[in-house]
Amino acid sequence: MRLLNRSAGRLTRGRRGPLAGLVVLLLGLLMTGGLYSAFAPSQQAAADQATADDELVAQGRELFLVGCAFCHGKNGEGIETSDGQQLGPVLVGVGAAAVDFQVGTGRMPLAAPGQQGPSKKQAYSDEEREALAAYVASLGPGPAIPSEQDWSLDGLTDEEQEEAVVRGGQIFLTNCTACHNFAGSGGAMPEGGYAPNVRETEEQYVYEALLTGPGQMPSFSDGNLSQTEKRDVIAYLNSVDESPDYGGLTLGSLGPVVDGAVTWVVGIGVLVGFAVWIAAHTTRTDRKKKGEVTT
Template identity: 70%
Template structure:
């Protein structure tokens, strides 16, 4: 019995020793790693596919974008100090999704404004380009549908969002985009494009990234909920009837005034001239004595 007690005492002392603690810790780490590998294989596959997507995006970037933006997205300055293509480090996947998804990039030639046109790349290629640009530096990600959609709201909540969005739009956007979102001219060859009927995702990304001459309305300036409210307001404009009759595209008082002066008064002047030219003139006959 004494022998057994001595052996148990030695074992308990060894168990309490520092070496035994390290062994237990290593065994715990090995077991945790094995369980993670067994129950989370999809995450490892997702990481591998992401690396493949970045590699595909880089190949597309070198062929289609590197001439203006540099081989590593660092931008290409010209001899006079201007930028042929700006740096893409930190612009994020949202800027790529907007610019390439709306066909603005690649540009046909450098200019003050990139016009919208049919996209050149497929959705998968745009996602790959976005993944590569996102790997260059942290930036805004492509928004989820829940960020800009009003689905799931009640009618009262949706109307409240439209009212809030209208106030934000009238304060920040009408100077360039017109009170109806029909766009307008800007100095130095730029213009504010029409944003009526634009896909909500692209409006959200434009607010988030500030393309071309547009200022950046990041989450520090407009919260995600406020961006969603602006999109709800723009969507409501398509449902609103034109109470003034022929609205002339909602371009504002200047074209309406021109239409009134040239069209309305011009028609009145033309009618007056025609009436004067075709009125029967009376002639006096000489009365013979």
């Protein structure tokens, strides 16, 4: 205890000295600077990041010039043909989400010109897709690629999740089924176009499609359908996907046309088959029991 008092006394001896204030100030500055330099990103790191982004954009531009510029123009400005048709739409301001959707689902690059680009196997690697998205995003501000937390239901109670599904169902039936059908099986659009089947579509692409409105689909921007509402639609689609087929085989969930085909092919087919069978097998009225004597 005595020893402790003595050392404390020594330490505090000069605290009222003339240089004490200066020393404290220096110490404070030193600590602030030290902490800043320890925690703040270094000039070098920031520069590195900027260089990486530039490199990504540059890499994306290289890919763009090879694979996309023919229709979309060298700077994504879009190309109109001489007869006023659009060869490729303007890409300024469509954002990274549009590129991620179009390239990720294989719709772009087109294999052939047509009414609509069908989804197919992705032509680029994931890194190349990222580079293309970065390049197109650099052309003008647009929606960024959404992340899983945008549509995840994590953190909600069971009750809230159930409510989200119910709400999502109503949004889906109001906004989506007119083209995509009540079960998301897809439907016909004019001139050979079609609203694709969305039952197997990955959550990220559903979200991006809503966000960017590819092709003839209207865009459901955040002001139109908020992030929570988009999340609910995805939750509804997932719940439908997970629920069993209560009524038996769904036959593609395409509505009454398929049911009519089943009626005629399976129903009438089988019953007429039975009618033929019944008419072909008639009772033998002269069959005798064993041991019966005919007089």
